[in-house]
Amino acid sequence: MLASVTLVFTILPMSAQEQVITVNAKKVGAPIQSTMYGIFFEDINYAADGGLYGELIKNRSFEFPNPYTGWDISGQVSLKDDGPFERNPHYVRLAPSGHRDKHTMIENHGFFGIGVKGGEEYRFSVWARVPDGGNAKIWIDLVDNATMEEDQKLGNVGVDISGKEWKKYTAVIKPKKTFAKAHLRVWGDGKVTTDLEHVSLFPVKTYKGHENGMRLDVAQALEDLHPGVFRFPGGCIVEGTDLATRYQWKNTVGPVENRPLNENRWHYTFTHRYFPDYFQSYGLGFFEYFQLSEEIGAEPLPVLNVGMACQYQNGDDAHAPCTKEGLQQFIDDCIDLIDFANGDPATNKWAKLRADMGHPAPFNLKFLGIGNEQWEAPFFDRLAIIAPEVRKAHPEIKIIGTSGPNAEDDHFFNGWKAMRELKADLVDEHFYRDIKWYKNSMNRYSDRKFYTKDGPRVFAGEWACHDRGKKYNHAGASIYEAAFMTNIERNADLVHMATYAPLFSHVEGWQWRPDLIWYDNLFTSRTASYYVQQLYMLNKGTNVLPTTISIDGAKGVSNPVPEGEDGLFASAVIDLQKDEIIVKAINTKTESQYALINITGLSKKQLASLVKAEVTTLDCSDYEAENMPGKSELVCPAHSEIAISSGTIKAIIPAKTFALYKIKI
Numbered sequence: 214m215l216a217s218v219t220l221v222f223t224i225l226p227m228s229a230q231e232q233v234i235t236v237n238a239k240k241v242g243a244p245i246q247s248t249m250y251g252i253f254f255e256d257i258n259y260a261a262d263g264g265l266y267g268e269l270i271k272n273r274s275f276e277f278p279n280p281y282t283g284w285d286i287s288g289q290v291s292l293k294d295d296g297p298f299e300r301n302p303h304y305v306r307l308a309p310s311g312h313r314d315k316h317t318m319i320e321n322h323g324f325f326g327i328g329v330k331g332g333e334e335y336r337f338s339v340w341a342r343v344p345d346g347g348n349a350k351i352w353i354d355l356v357d358n359a360t361m362e363e364d365q366k367l368g369n370v371g372v373d374i375s376g377k378e379w380k381k382y383t384a385v386i387k388p389k390k391t392f393a394k395a396h397l398r399v400w401g402d403g404k405v406t407t408d409l410e411h412v413s414l415f416p417v418k419t420y421k422g423h424e425n426g427m428r429l430d431v432a433q434a435l436e437d438l439h440p441g442v443f444r445f446p447g448g449c450i451v452e453g454t455d456l457a458t459r460y461q462w463k464n465t466v467g468p469v470e471n472r473p474l475n476e477n478r479w480h481y482t483f484t485h486r487y488f489p490d491y492f493q494s495y496g497l498g499f500f501e502y503f504q505l506s507e508e509i510g511a512e513p514l515p516v517l518n519v520g521m522a523c524q525y526q527n528g529d530d531a532h533a534p535c536t537k538e539g540l541q542q543f544i545d546d547c548i549d550l551i552d553f554a555n556g557d558p559a560t561n562k563w564a565k566l567r568a569d570m571g572h573p574a575p576f577n578l579k580f581l582g583i584g585n586e587q588w589e590a591p592f593f594d595r596l597a598i599i600a601p602e603v604r605k606a607h608p609e610i611k612i613i614g615t616s617g618p619n620a621e622d623d624h625f626f627n628g629w630k631a632m633r634e635l636k637a638d639l640v641d642e643h644f645y646r647d648i649k650w651y652k653n654s655m656n657r658y659s660d661r662k663f664y665t666k667d668g669p670r671v672f673a674g675e676w677a678c679h680d681r682g683k684k685y686n687h688a689g690a691s692i693y694e695a696a697f698m699t700n701i702e703r704n705a706d707l708v709h710m711a712t713y714a715p716l717f718s719h720v721e722g723w724q725w726r727p728d729l730i731w732y733d734n735l736f737t738s739r740t741a742s743y744y745v746q747q748l749y750m751l752n753k754g755t756n757v758l759p760t761t762i763s764i765d766g767a768k769g770v771s772n773p774v775p776e777g778e779d780g781l782f783a784s785a786v787i788d789l790q791k792d793e794i795i796v797k798a799i800n801t802k803t804e805s806q807y808a809l810i811n812i813t814g815l816s817k818k819q820l821a822s823l824v825k826a827e828v829t830t831l832d833c834s835d836y837e838a839e840n841m842p843g844k845s846e847l848v849c850p851a852h853s854e855i856a857i858s859s860g861t862i863k864a865i866i867p868a869k870t871f872a873l874y875k876i877k878i
């Protein structure tokens with residue numbers, strides 16, 4: 214939603230305390246990395262199955278521990294386990310019931326129902342056979358079980374099955390109306406036994422039209438964000454509650470029908486948010502991830518297991534033996550993944566698999582995280598074995614280590630020390646913290662005694678301002694994220710990546726909040742935090758410009774606000790390709806602040822040519838305000854213009870507002 218564009222001339226009251234933001238356009242500073250602002254994906258909150266991944270059928274291969282999870286069955290349905298897909302051997306047999314009016318049927322509930330849009334096309338597919346030979350017919354109905362109408366069907370199509378051989382059948386269904394909670398019913402003609410495997414339903418319109426594709430509105434929200442880097446697949450899911458259930462990328466590639474099911478730790482981790490039907494189909498696997506990264510223009514950043522199960526959930530002996538032999542599988546996983554992404558299909562089997570899956574060209578992988586949120590010797594010792602092997606095979610890849618789950622404890626400091634010794638290229642830091650922590654951390658990356666010039670660069674890999682017990686993503690927390698990011702930006706020589714986390718959440722299936730993007734079965738919402746990220750991503754410029762703030766003539770410092778207080782925070786960048794200066798100013802106070810934004814370091818002629826700036830504001834003054842799927846947006850950017858005179862903008866920055874000024878030079 215765009216506000217009307219107006220040219221604002223501000224008159225400052227004589228009594229107002231004035232802040233002066235000075236931007237030196239002559240001192241072009243550190244380059245802003247293309248990866249600077251990015252996204253963190255983990256299959257938490259139904260982020261993959263039931264979220265980004267377009268599949269609408271839950272337990273499509275009958276491989277859940279309870280094989281009928283997600284399904285209702287009636288009549289003569291039986292489970293078989295000698296199906297055509299080795300790693301997903303189960304399928305169902307629909308046999309005649311023996312009576313004309315007893316129908317053999319199976320009905321899938323989807324993920325909290327199946328969201329369908331009236332008039333849109335949905336591609337049904339199934340692997341099927343007639344075990345006794347001959348022909349059979351199955352009927353596929355999309356139904357609304359709760360309707361008061363005569364017929365529950367929203368749409369219906371018949372599929373003819375023939376022969377004893379397993380074959381893939383497809384058909385398109387067009388529901389007559391929009392419904393968030395449809396079911397998919399499959400039933401036979403009651404005369405011939407029919408076997409069914411991998412029952413699937415996708416919208417025909419997926420992101421970029423891929424058959425095994427992503428839900429369009431959800432993926433579009435990613436494209437619109439313009440992330441520079443895309444971390445995947447987590448998060449704790451990389452580690453697993455035990456090593457057997459860790460995320461194993463090799464299980465996520467190749468034909469979808471043969472990707473084995475994995476448990477999802479978020480189904481049982483929290484007893485107060487329990488989702489026993491939450492599994493990983495791996496339909497959104499590493500090929501789809503690399504492809505999506507490419508399509509949304511983000512550098513892929515996979516994170517792989519370092520030979521350790523989740524340290525929160527296990528003692529030290531739950532891990533792989535800390536020897537080269539014990540870790541060989543994990544070393545191979547790293548090297549083979551790089552080959553899968555970048556290798557030559559003519560000489561490498563993983564690269565050949567990538568080509569067979571439809572992408573002969575390399576994905577240009579540049580980064581690899583090894584270990585998610587690990588700490589102390591069990592981690593350091595394993596990384597010390599794995600990292601040199603990966604480097605030997607692929608010296609071109611930048612390796613990312615981690616400093617553990619906290620951003621200020623002993624594990625953190627020991628982690629950084631170890632990562633320096635192991636010469637990690639970047640170190641992953643995590644800080645899910647409250648407003649107080651953010652107020653006290655606005656100068657975090659200016660501390661150059663700790664963050665030394667010669668050490669690894671920073672990857673702020675999981676972070677968000679939390680206000681537990683409050684809203685999903687209320688504006689009151691987002692303004693501190695915007696203020697904190699001025700600190701990231703001013704220190705772009707040190708911080709090379711920052712990814713807000715987590716990325717997605719289904720309103721009926723969340724385990725963790727806040728999250729950047731929320732959805733239900735039909736709608737997506739972009740949170741206030743999303744817009745904060747987007748404003749930085751769209752306006753990251755190419756280089757930092759030194760920016761100081763002074764109050765009423767006091768000498769400028771980069772951040773004059775004493776720790777723990779609200780105030781004004783600013784950073785500035787120049788875009789040398791677009792000839793633009795972009796100033797970001799964030800007022801976290803509950804009243805407006807007056808700011809003179811002075812652009813210095815330009816010639817008189819250049820200064821005289823500056824007459825106006827484009828202004829974008831994000832008003833976070835309604836502390837509780839949140840954007841939710843299907844409801845009108847309460848927090849979103851508004852656009853206007855403001856006059857510049859002799860390189861100075863006289864701005865009033867309203868309470869709790871992120872203001873961004875773009876100046877063409």
Ligand code: AHR
Pocket residue numbers: 255257447448449450585586618675714715725
């Ligand atoms: O983002 C949710 C979880 O937070 C991640 O899985 C983990 O890395 C962190 O503890």
